Amino acid sequence: MNDSIYKVIEIIGTSEISWEDAAARAIERASKTLHDLRIAEVSDMDLKIENGKVVAYRTKVKVSFKFKGE
Numbered sequence: 001m002n003d004s005i006y007k008v009i010e011i012i013g014t015s016e017i018s019w020e021d022a023a024a025r026a027i028e029r030a031s032k033t034l035h036d037l038r039i040a041e042v043s044d045m046d047l048k049i050e051n052g053k054v055v056a057y058r059t060k061v062k063v064s065f066k067f068k069g070e
Contacts, residue, residue, distance in 0.1 A: 036066035
């Protein structure tokens with residue numbers, strides 16, 4: 001049996017459009033340096049507000065990827 005080990009990290013994406021876009025941006029950026037991304041879980045969402053208006057959406061995402069050891 002071939003056992004696999006996965007590492008989980010938390011990243012934060014930002015967007016001026018939506019929480020979904022913020023999450024997608026976080027995953028797209030993470031995939032440039034992390035390989036074998038497997039699962040993403042939204043852990044939190046918040047807004048940046050300036051002068052009473054929403055100026056950015058932020059999404060915290062837990063991402064798992066295959067851990068490659070020696």
